[in-house]
Amino acid sequence: MESHRIENDQLLTSSVYQHRYSSHRARLNIQASGDEDDMNGGAWCANPEEKMHWIELDARTLTEFTGVITQGRDDPLDDYVSSYYVAFSNDSREWTVLDDGYAEWLFFGNSDKNTPVLSQFMEPVVARYIRILPQSWNGTMCMRMEVLGCPVPDPLSQYQSQNEVTHRDDLDYTHHNYLDMEKLMKSISDECPNITRFYSLGKSFKGLEIYAMEITDNPGMHETGEPEFRYTAGYHGNEALGREILLMLMQYLCREYKDDNPRVRHLVDETRIHLVPSVNPDGHMKAFEKGSELGSWTLGHWTEDGHDIFQNFPDLNNILWDAEDKGMVPKLIPNHHLPIPEGILSSNGSVAVETLALISWMESHPFVLGANLQGGERLVAYPFDMRRLTKESEEMEKKLNSRANRQGEPEEEIRVIEDQSLFRWLAISYASTHRTMTQTFQGGCHADDPTGGLGIVNRAKWKPIPGSMNDFSYLHTNCFELSIFLGCDKFPHQSELLREWEHNREALLTFITQVHRGIKGVVRDKEGNPISNATVSVEGINHDVRTGESGDYWRLLNPGEYRVTARAEGYSPFTRLCVVGFDPGATLCNFDLNKSNWDRIKQIMALHGNRPIRLLSSGNRGSGQRYTHSTNQIPNSKFSNKIPNGNGGDMNRARLHRLRLMRIRRLRQQRLLASKTTMLPTTTTMTTTTVPTTTESTTPWYDSWRLGETFEENTTPTGEIELTDSLDYNYNYKIDDY
DSSP, X not given: OTTSOSOGGGEEESOOSOGGGOGGGOBTTOOOOSOTTSSOOSSEEOOTTOSOOOEEEEEEEEEEEEEXXXXXXXXXXXXXXXXXXXXXXXXXXXXXXXXXXXXXXOEEOOSSSSSOEEEEEEEEEEEEEEEEEEEEEESSOEEEEEEEEEEOOOHHHHHHGGGOOOOOOOOOOSOOOHHHHHHHHHHHHHHSTTTEEEEXXXXXXXXXXXXXXXXXXXXXXXXXXXXXXXEXXXXXXXXXXXXXXXXXXXXXXXXXXHTTOHHHHHHHHHOEEEEESOSOHXXXXXXXXXXXXXXXXXXXXXXXTSOOGGGXXXXXXXHHHXXXXXXXXXXXXXXXXXXXXXXXXXXXXXXXXXXHHHHHHHHHSOEEEEEEEEOSEEEEEESOOSOOBOHHHHHHHHHHHTSXXXXXXXXXXXXXXXXXXXXXXXXXXXXXTSSSTTOOTTOOXXXXXXXXXXXXXXXXXXXXXXXXXXXXXXXHSXXXXXXXXXXXXXXXXXXXXXXXXXXXXXXXXXXXXXXXXXXXXEEEETTSOBOTTOEEEETTEXXXXXXXXXXXXXXXXXXXXXXXXXXXXXXXXXXXXXXXXXXXXOEEOOEEEXXXXXXXXXXHHHHTTTOOOOOXXXXXXXXXXXXXXXXXXXXXXXXXXXXXXXXXXXXXXXXXXXXXXXXXXXXXXXXXXXXXXXXXXXXXXXXXXXXXXXXXXXXXXXXXOOTTOOEEOOBXXXXXXXXXXXXXXXXXXXXXXX
């Protein structure tokens, strides 16, 4: 029932209180929507005016029934069934009530609305139909349930399938407690020591190790040009399916690599894969003690000290969005690798120890792509996970709130992630290769299908949450992370694990290959040395990535042509065109950066109080003299921008100053003499020759020339270039501004 293998038309009830509480709402652990106007109630509820109540399930084949699990209504009201009979039939007309040999067997049900209660039969009963007949209840007659049983093998179909070849991976399809998981991971590491590394991220609140498995051709080291990928699971301890799926994936990659599976070998040799099956081992221990189906919806969901790990990360979204509204991005506030505010990670209990271990792990590895496996739904959710209106919508909402009549208000527009089209593709790559994720004709697990039949949804539009790992990963690291909800049943029965593995195997492998999508390369200087922490930006996408310690980078992109720019402190930025095709594999785009003169320029400006340099040209014009520059001079200028050192530098400056004063004094004497000789002593005719006046052009240094170009000077060699402090501007420049 909970996994939705039982379809809605296999359920029939005696009556319905409202359509909101119809038979399809009788599934174990189904969650109410909270909206009384929709059709998604928290249980099946019978019409109170009827005297006899029952709910019936058609298994569509002979089934060996072994028990029933009941649960109350998911609602603020405390409604549940406290006792019931069970009946069976093969034609849905004649029913036999289960008895204990003396009388009809009255099963005791629930004593609260949330805790599932198991009632097992003394002996299995073979039938096609099973019917639950409530006898007593608390509040309204409402219930949720699960049915335990196995189909009886059909001799005819069994005979026909004898000659069929069915593939089944030789894996361990069982649930594992903490010690069993540890033993299994160690055995995988021993079986494939050349491609695996068994390590720990840190410890949980109760001191349990958060284990991880690295699978690559050279474990334990980062190879230049090889991207790093991660799968994580078990953020909520009662979501055991993701944990077991990753344990099966470890076994599969190890054994297929040994068997020379070309696809797996290429994947392992070209990717550094990290698998973390249980982020919250403390919570899983609680859920495992109760077992499959009996742990309720929330048992083990949180850490031992009450944190939801997945939404326990620092909120960087509001920091970015506030800065964007003020126009501070990316000049003053970066659009990537946002720093964590001081005091957030302090030991005041607001951040779980498991979250701290994850953050440290994320910062120490150059992850490119990742996904976290969760449960309770069957879809892929992509960020942003946090919801906030755009600046325009916020202002419009304030105006509408100030009015009494809000009819005809425009649709609210929320903020979307810069790489939304890429995230949608990544989500589609998993959902479309999953066997059942896009089969949403029956709706979602708890309500109507939120994906529109695609199997993907934006978390902010679906169920927004603050402080998620997905948003934090995107804004604080290079890694693009999304959430994969594997199924409606968080903790399925062990018999379901093989089916779930078959549903997810192809999707798991396909998603890993997406890490090789887009562009990759190395940023170096002219001597071939790698440049770490260089910024790689794509024109039109306001989100950059940084290079790692070895200067390598990866930028996930959809097919197309992109103008990509690499920048680094002390180097001139360089832009090139990178083309991403449809063929598998990332496009190689390397960058070789030249050293910039910025350090020398900053030193010159510091001597003059960070004020502009005015270029003063004087003397005769029109000579057309051309100036060149050496490697130690600012291009096309007549003075060196080297800063003299020691006493010799002071003497040179004093000498240049004296020469400049002498030249100015001599020019003034020449002009005075020329003006006297042009005045003729006659009373009849007077001829005056006007000396052309010199003009001063005040030009900031960065607008006066472009580096690497020649400069045509229209003044005579006697013209002077002077440094002046006459303009009172605040010139605290940053190299990225230009």
